[in-house]
Amino acid sequence: MQPIPETDLILNPDNSIYHLNLLPEDIAETIITVGDPDRVGEVSKYFDRIDLKKGKREFITHAGWIGNKRVTVISTGIGTDNIDIVLNELDALVNIDFETRLIKEKLTSLNIIRIGTSGSLHADIPMDSILVSDYALGFDALMNYYTHHPDPIEQELKTIVGTHFSAIKTVSPYLTAGSKALIAKIGYGLPHGITATAPGFYAPQGRQVRAKNAIPDFLNLLQTFEYQDQRITNLEMETAGIYALAKVLGHEALSVNAILASRAALKFSKNPQKTVDAAIQLVLERL
Ligand SMILES: O=P(O)(O)O[C@H]1O[C@H](CO)[C@@H](O)[C@H]1O
Numbered sequence: 363m364q365p366i367p368e369t370d371l372i373l374n375p376d377n378s379i380y381h382l383n384l385l386p387e388d389i390a391e392t393i394i395t396v397g398d399p400d401r402v403g404e405v406s407k408y409f410d411r412i413d414l415k416k417g418k419r420e421f422i423t424h425a426g427w428i429g430n431k432r433v434t435v436i437s438t439g440i441g442t443d444n445i446d447i448v449l450n451e452l453d454a455l456v457n458i459d460f461e462t463r464l465i466k467e468k469l470t471s472l473n474i475i476r477i478g479t480s481g482s483l484h485a486d487i488p489m490d491s492i493l494v495s496d497y498a499l500g501f502d503a504l505m506n507y508y509t510h511h512p513d514p515i516e517q518e519l520k521t522i523v524g525t526h527f528s529a530i531k532t533v534s535p536y537l538t539a540g541s542k543a544l545i546a547k548i549g550y551g552l553p554h555g556i557t558a559t560a561p562g563f564y565a566p567q568g569r570q571v572r573a574k575n576a577i578p579d580f581l582n583l584l585q586t587f588e589y590q591d592q593r594i595t596n597l598e599m600e601t602a603g604i605y606a607l608a609k610v611l612g613h614e615a616l617s618v619n620a621i622l623a624s625r626a627a628l629k630f631s632k633n634p635q636k637t638v639d640a641a642i643q644l645v646l647e648r649l
């Protein structure tokens with residue numbers, strides 16, 4: 363095995379990983395990701411003890427303890443381009459020996475739980491609810507750059523989805539399941555479905571402010587997808603990248619969505635912080 367060159371695995375002068383600015387001993391095996399850097403403190407304020415605060419750019423990390431469980435919370439910023447960085451660097455922190463630059467013989471599988479905000483596509487998933495992503499469907503380009511192998515159920519759903527969205531010539535959506543173990547442990551009793559991950563917030567989520575949409579019926583296409591007991595429930599910007607890269611790298615991943623927008627009712631939450639806080643408390647209680 364050849365050592366990974368310093369152009370591919372970049373370490374800072376203090377041996378921390380390039381963007382996250384973290385050392386291997388800084389992270390726990392349970393990682394909560396949030397998009398907004400300000401949400402990191404909203405999670406860690408519930409820790410019994412915080413023993414690490416670090417950051418660089420939009421990647422803010424707090425680590426600490428809930429009872430005798432060590433937990434890390436890290437912000438990803440917006441979009442799957444940032445997820446590429448966060449997932450690869452978290453994986454490197456546990457699975458690459460920074461001294462030898464070799465992949466470790468014994469690999470560690472992290473539990474990665476996103477607490478994000480999202481918009482619901484259906485009237486029966488109201489604003490201010492909390493939803494868990496059984497699957498994530500990426501309309502972004504990230505996974506075109508990685509070798510990945512959908513399992514038979516993912517492949518079947520991906521094919522049906524591809525047919526449903528075949529009018530959109532420029533994208534080939536990718537689909538990955540969330541961790542069954544984490545869904546059972548943390549997602550029980552919550553509304554659930556396929557989360558669509560968009561490469562933007564406005565036209566890529568069917569919004570129109572001034573710039574005109576090239577795919578005017580995109581929202582309707584999302585809302586009308588149905589296959590067996592699955593439908594596309596909500597829209598956000600990171601989950602598909604997390605689910606797909608976590609699977610490629612051998613980690614367990616779950617996305618918990620605080621629903622702030624109801625695209626069916628054309629309404630946005632009047633108290634988003636309360637809903638986000640409810641999602642944070644729910645996840646921490648079930649960890
Ligand atoms: O609240 P976060 O986690 O950032 O998630 C959602 O909010 C952002 C857009 O406002 C996107 O990142 C989207 O995925």
Ligand SMILES: O=c1cc[nH]c(=O)[nH]1
Pocket residue numbers: 479480481482563567597598599622623
């Ligand atoms: O509608 C929404 C709400 C939050 N975040 C998104 O990406 N979309």
